[in-house]
Amino acid sequence: MMAQLKVMPAVAPGASKLAIRVADVVKRFPGKQSVNALEDVSLSVREREFVSILGPSGCGKSTLLRIVAGLVPHSEGVVQVANRDVHGPTSDIGVVFQTSNMLPWLTVEQNMMLGAQLRKLPSAAVAHKVRELTRTLGLSGFENSYPHELSGGMRQRASIGQILALDPQILLMDEPFGALDALTRDLLNVELLRIWQEHMKTVLLVTHSIQEAVFLSDRVLVMSARPGRVIHDITIDLPRPRRPENIKGNPRYGEYIAQISQIMGVY
Numbered sequence: 001m002m003a004q005l006k007v008m009p010a011v012a013p014g015a016s017k018l019a020i021r022v023a024d025v026v027k028r029f030p031g032k033q034s035v036n037a038l039e040d041v042s043l044s045v046r047e048r049e050f051v052s053i054l055g056p057s058g059c060g061k062s063t064l065l066r067i068v069a070g071l072v073p074h075s076e077g078v079v080q081v082a083n084r085d086v087h088g089p090t091s092d093i094g095v096v097f098q099t100s101n102m103l104p105w106l107t108v109e110q111n112m113m114l115g116a117q118l119r120k121l122p123s124a125a126v127a128h129k130v131r132e133l134t135r136t137l138g139l140s141g142f143e144n145s146y147p148h149e150l151s152g153g154m155r156q157r158a159s160i161g162q163i164l165a166l167d168p169q170i171l172l173m174d175e176p177f178g179a180l181d182a183l184t185r186d187l188l189n190v191e192l193l194r195i196w197q198e199h200m201k202t203v204l205l206v207t208h209s210i211q212e213a214v215f216l217s218d219r220v221l222v223m224s225a226r227p228g229r230v231i232h233d234i235t236i237d238l239p240r241p242r243r244p245e246n247i248k249g250n251p252r253y254g255e256y257i258a259q260i261s262q263i264m265g266v267y
């Protein structure tokens with residue numbers, strides 16, 4: 001028996017405590033060859049939900065994430081974070097990209113402190129938080145290392161630490177583990193779930209990996225080819241806490257992957 005997929009409307013009617021609301025968003029990049037990147041995109045993410053976005057290359061996933069982050073303006077529609085219209089970056093949101101944002105001339109600890117210092121957050125509290133994050137992200141002993149002295153996985157963990165040091169309520173992640181080998185990616189997926197649960201964050205993650213999306217998420221959104229729209233909203237009904245050993249052998253996990261692969265035309 002295949003798992004029964006719950007396909008929900010893209011914007012849950014009457015949903016309370018929305019962390020992110022995107023309604024009928026259009027994005028056009030003007031220019032000689034103007035690009036219609038997004039067309040009537042609607043989605044909602046509730047507080048503390050873990051939602052992933054999948055879609056074909058070039059469908060506008062990164063653009064959508066950057067719009068929610070306030071880094072790119074949208075052409076039409078409504079984008080709200082914590083019930084407020086997004087007009088630019090806010091402290092409610094932290095963004096993790098595929099490649100590390102660390103400054104090469106600063107150490108891990110200095111990089112993790114930097115954002116908080118720029119925001120003039122109280123330095124003793126920040127130093128305490130950074131020490132704690134260094135430990136929980138498995139970077140103890142590397143506080144004084146420079147980015148080039150770290151492995152790719154450690155650099156990504158440090159980048160996540162940089163963002164968590166600012167304590168945003170919402171984490172937007174754009175293929176954060178895309179450049180890593182499969183084993184490191186699996187390990188960081190488990191760490192990400194632990195962080196998400198411990199720190200009670202809302203996460204919106206863009207990924208190319210159906211397996212990663214199913215393993216991590218409460219819901220998986222699937223976008224159409226460009227101009228991108230959210231065409232499926234699939235609730236992942238797998239038990240938590242999730243670890244590879246108790247999820248990857250679960251037949252429902254395989255069924256979700258098969259169904260999403262079918263939706264996306266990937267076999």
Ligand SMILES: Nc1ncnc2c1ncn2[C@@H]1O[C@H](COP(=O)(O)OP(=O)(O)OP(=O)(O)O)[C@@H](O)[C@H]1O
Binds near residue numbers: 057
């Ligand atoms: N600054 C820009 N100016 C013009 N066009 C852009 C710009 N940024 C993105 N685009 C176009 O918008 C479309 C969506 O790009 P985007 O990077 O959001 O897709 P994506 O789904 O994240 O792709 P991928 O999965 O390959 O990373 C593409 O056609 C891209 O060329």
